[in-house]
Amino acid sequence: MILEAKEIRKSFTEGKESFDVLRGIDFGVERGEIVSLEGPSGSGKTTFLSILGCILTPTKGDVLIDGEVANAKKLNDIRKRSLGFVFQQFNLFPSLTALENIEYALNVKGIRGREARLEAERVIEAVGLGDRQAFLPRDLSGGQKQRVAIARALAGKAPILLADEPTANLDSVVGTQVLELFRALAKKENRALVIVTHDPKVRAVADRVVKIQDGRLS
Amino acid sequence: MVDLATKSLLHDKLRFLITVSGVAFAVTLVFVQVGLFLGLMDNASLTIEHLNADLWITSHDTKNIDFAHTFPETHVKRVRAIPGVASADNLIVWFMNISLPTGSVEGTEVYALEDFTKWNFPWNVTGGNLEDLRRGNYMFLDSSAEHRYGGPFAIGDYREVIGRRLKIIGRSTEAKSFTTTPLTFMNFTLAQSLVPSELRGNTTYILVKLEPGANVEQVKAEIRRRLPYNDVYTGKEWAARSRNYWVESTGLGLNMYLTVFLGCLVGIVVVAQTLYTSTMEHIKEFGTVKAIGGGNADIYSILAKQATIAAVLGFGLGALMAYAMRPLIYKIDLKLVIPTPLFAYVFAGSVVLCLAASMISFRKVASIDPALVFRN
Numbered sequence: 001m002i003l004e005a006k007e008i009r010k011s012f013t014e015g016k017e018s019f020d021v022l023r024g025i026d027f028g029v030e031r032g033e034i035v036s037l038e039g040p041s042g043s044g045k046t047t048f049l050s051i052l053g054c055i056l057t058p059t060k061g062d063v064l065i066d067g068e069v070a071n072a073k074k075l076n077d078i079r080k081r082s083l084g085f086v087f088q089q090f091n092l093f094p095s096l097t098a099l100e101n102i103e104y105a106l107n108v109k110g111i112r113g114r115e116a117r118l119e120a121e122r123v124i125e126a127v128g129l130g131d132r133q134a135f136l137p138r139d140l141s142g143g144q145k146q147r148v149a150i151a152r153a154l155a156g157k158a159p160i161l162l163a164d165e166p167t168a169n170l171d172s173v174v175g176t177q178v179l180e181l182f183r184a185l186a187k188k189e190n191r192a193l194v195i196v197t198h199d200p201k202v203r204a205v206a207d208r209v210v211k212i213q214d215g216r217l218s
Numbered sequence: 219m220v221d222l223a224t225k226s227l228l229h230d231k232l233r234f235l236i237t238v239s240g241v242a243f244a245v246t247l248v249f250v251q252v253g254l255f256l257g258l259m260d261n262a263s264l265t266i267e268h269l270n271a272d273l274w275i276t277s278h279d280t281k282n283i284d285f286a287h288t289f290p291e292t293h294v295k296r297v298r299a300i301p302g303v304a305s306a307d308n309l310i311v312w313f314m315n316i317s318l319p320t321g322s323v324e325g326t327e328v329y330a331l332e333d334f335t336k337w338n339f340p341w342n343v344t345g346g347n348l349e350d351l352r353r354g355n356y357m358f359l360d361s362s363a364e365h366r367y368g369g370p371f372a373i374g375d376y377r378e379v380i381g382r383r384l385k386i387i388g389r390s391t392e393a394k395s396f397t398t399t400p401l402t403f404m405n406f407t408l409a410q411s412l413v414p415s416e417l418r419g420n421t422t423y424i425l426v427k428l429e430p431g432a433n434v435e436q437v438k439a440e441i442r443r444r445l446p447y448n449d450v451y452t453g454k455e456w457a458a459r460s461r462n463y464w465v466e467s468t469g470l471g472l473n474m475y476l477t478v479f480l481g482c483l484v485g486i487v488v489v490a491q492t493l494y495t496s497t498m499e500h501i502k503e504f505g506t507v508k509a510i511g512g513g514n515a516d517i518y519s520i521l522a523k524q525a526t527i528a529a530v531l532g533f534g535l536g537a538l539m540a541y542a543m544r545p546l547i548y549k550i551d552l553k554l555v556i557p558t559p560l561f562a563y564v565f566a567g568s569v570v571l572c573l574a575a576s577m578i579s580f581r582k583v584a585s586i587d588p589a590l591v592f593r594n
């Protein structure tokens with residue numbers, strides 16, 4: 001199991017009130033497996049994904065990456081090595097070209113120079129944007145932006161890919177294309193992929209569907 | 219390495235321009251203010267440096283070269299007799315009235331020596347022969363008089379100085395005083411005879427040349443012993459005393475420090491403000507940097523680099539603007555002196571202050587929660 005969550009609980013405090021968003025979730029993904037995590041709005045999907053992605057620490061419970069407990073002290077190292085993210089808002093750097101967006105992410109992860117350039121070129125070709133390398137995000141369509149974001153997540157050797165509502169800002173046809181591309185690449189490179197969504201199209205590309213309701217998986 | 223710092227900085231051209239202009243404005247302000255100050259200071263001791271005397275003897279407690287007071291001209295003989303003194307000469311510096319062809323009366327600052335050639339003074343003669351000054355009612359006039367008196371003069375012209383017609387037999391350039399009064403050069407006894415009430419039998423300074431290897435302190439002590447009612451300075455000390463008088467008495471020094479301080483403040487505020495706004499606007503990008511594994515240090519280095527770029531470009535632009543202003547400043551009879559060390563200090567100051575300004579954003583950066591990348 002490349003990614004495992006054990007007895008995850010998360011509560012937020014707002015003023016004096018404290019409320020539980022996640023009430024004990026056990027979850028796991030294998031390499032090469034694609035999981036769709038569904039649930040109504042406000043059910044805690046993003047919260048859970050943030051915890052899986054070592055961006056948020058759970059109130060209780062552990063996240064294990066390749067069998068090793070993620071420790072609060074080295075969360076950003078873990079993110080560097082093991083995780084790739086795709087966001088609903090794409091979150092590309094507007095001043096960098098498509099290729100540079102990918103290259104820069106590799107630089108942050110410690111891969112530099114020619115090696116970073118070659119890897120960036122490999123993944124941008126893989127998402128079919130070889131001819132859009134030098135475009136700034138503002139000159140790309142929504143679908144193209146999300147493909148750049150997918151390429152950025154794929155770049156490097158991160159075994160786990162996490163996507164939060166990756167199709168929410170795309171129209172239906174483009175959304176389907178992006179999802180199919182994402183699936184194909186994740187499968188080909190044997191990466192684990194968790195997609196959080198309330199878009200039913202995601203089911204079509206997932207190996208497994210889990211639902212989150214009232215802070216628990218069902 | 220993809221240069222996110224530079225690309226992001228250049229992405230918003232208007233803000234970039236404002237930041238660089240802010241720095242440039244501050245740099246120009248500092249250069250002009252300090253440069254003018256140094257220019258004025260230069261003038262305050264210009265004649266002292268060019269006369270190049272080893273020692274200056276003044277009347278007791280004279281504040282600066284322009285404010286001379288008299289003492290007996292015969293003192294010079296006592297000085298000549300001191301071992302270690304190679305030569306000593308009287309020098310009169312005195313303000314006199316000069317009547318112009320237009321009928322108006324202006325002031326001139328007279329330097330009177332017996333032997334101008336010996337002291338190579340004035341140092342920049344553009345017409346006439348200094349030797350001739352001792353031969354009659356003659357004068358040299360510095361070219362700055364043309365601008366100051368509002369009209370050209372020519373060798374051969376006559377001017378009335380305190381009622382006596384003197385012939386202009388030569389001219390100099392670059393001889394200036396802090397007071398901006400144009401300098402006139404004439405024979406020592408001629409100057410004495412123009413103001414008999416004060417100058418007959420008197421001088422205002424004694425210039426001393428020492429023998430090679432003479433002990434300066436010993437000679438000074440001996441002069442003090444023999445002329446207990448006079449003061450004696452080395453050329454350097456006297457130049458410094460003359461300059462300091464103006465710095466302190468006119469508030470020029472304070473004024474300069476204040477403007478430099480304000481310049482720095484303006485620069486720092488503009489840079490801090492634009493970098494901070496920029497940080498706030500790019501907060502989601504910085505969150506993304508953190509989400510993909512970057513640390514605070516990655517973001518600090520982006521901000522520091524942006525600040526450094528703004529500093530370097532702002533400095534370059536500011537220095538150019540200061541240089542462009544030089545001819546204008548010369549036109550109003552002032553000069554801008556920008557020595558290399560000042561250049562280096564202002565450059566270092568720009569970089570350091572811009573970096574300091576960028577640190578205002580550091581706290582904000584440290585508090586960025588990468589979880590914000592999931593929010594809309």
Ligand SMILES: Nc1ncnc2c1ncn2[C@@H]1O[C@H](COP(=O)(O)OP(=O)(O)O)[C@@H](O)[C@H]1O
Pocket residue numbers: 012013014021039040041042043044045046047048
């Ligand atoms: N940082 C936070 N502070 C307080 N409440 C939060 C925070 N993040 C999420 N929540 C709350 O947790 C619940 C789940 O949010 P979220 O995980 O974003 O749901 P989903 O992604 O399924 O729509 C919501 O009620 C939301 O308001």
Ligand SMILES: [Mg+2]
Pocket residue numbers: 045046047
């Ligand atoms: Mg959500």
